[in-house]
Amino acid sequence: MNKFLLFIFILAFGFVGAQQYVIGHVTTDAGTKVPGVLVFNVHTEETARTDSDGNFIIRARSSDELRFIKNNFERVSVKVQPDHFTRPLNIAIQLRAQLIEEVEIAFKPTGNLRKDVRALDRPKKVEELNNNLAKWVQSGPAMAYPSNKMPSSLVLGPDMKSGQLSLFSSGGGGLLGAAIKSISKAVQPAKTTADYAETQAFYKRVKENIDLGYFYKHGIDEYQFEMLLAFVDGKYQLAKNFRSNFNKTAIEFYLKKELKDFMNRNKMKSVEEPA
Incomplete structure (x- = not known):
């Protein structure tokens, strides 16, 4: 009888001794810490959750299956390996793709997404302002404005044969105009979409x-x-x-x-x- 009890004690001690702890860290693909992730040991049904820094600790044995569950993220399953007890287990989870409800387009799209989005669900005040502006443009100005015409003496430009030189006209050989145009291009680099x-x-x-x-x-x-x-x-x-x-x-x-x-x-x- 004493030998039987000793065998049971040794067996139970060995079972408990096989229980070890897995320590790890959960982040997104971009490296952002993810708190509140449920860590579930499928074999023992033991659970744990990541803290505010994405860290977790859970008891497990070699070959146990750990599942990482978080709303709006894809589930991740990992089989515990012996080296998981000697170094941190780093888990990266991905955001779950969400279906977008079908939208019926009631206007003819231009193909430019940025312009087309602006045409959807415009505020009533904006629509009213656009309509009033269109009516005003069609009606024409109510008062006379000065003629937008250059004097003939300026249109002809400087007389190069007599030694005249324009300082401001970049198209007609003007020095100051050409310099300003070159400087403007140099100090205003074109903006490109970031990769x-x-x-x-x-x-x-x-x-x-x-x-x-x-x-x-x-x-x-x-x-x-x-x-x-x-x-x-x-x-x-x-x-x-x-x-x-x-x-x-x-x-x-x-x-x-x-x-x-x-x-x-x-x-x-x-x-x-x-x-």
Whole structure:
């Protein structure tokens, strides 16, 4: 009988001793920390959740299956390996693709998405103003205006044969006009659409320079701020306009301006608003 109890004790001790801890970190593909992710051990049915920095710890054994579950994200399953007990387990989860309801287009699109979006759901005041403006243009001016015509003496230009030289006309050999035109082209580089790497670098610079405390006070965490930044960038092309000429004041203005609309779209409530 004593030998049997000893065998049971050794067996139970071995089972408990096989239980170890897996420590890890959950982020998005872009490297953003994801809090509140459910970590589920399929074998033992034990659960854990990631903290505000995306860190987690859960008991497991080699060959156990861990599932990572988060609303609006694709599920990830990982089979525990022996080396997972000796180094952190880093998990990257992806946002789940969401179907968009079909929209019936009642106008003829131009093919330019930026122009076509402006034609949808225009405010009534804008429509009324456009109609009044169109009527005013068709009716013509109610008063006489000076004729927009250059004097003949100026149209003919300087008399080059007699030694005259225009200082302001860049097309007619003017020195000052040509110099101003060349300088203008040199100091105004053309703006181009930012690629993925440039956009990510711009987002990182914004987070390093913008005072995030204002947004945190309204209940926006770091992950939601990145979503807000992407939302405002798509609306105002921040990366295109400010990645080369970084304007902190303008960027912060656009972010604060669209904060309320962003929170309404995502059904979020500001912590400073009364319940």
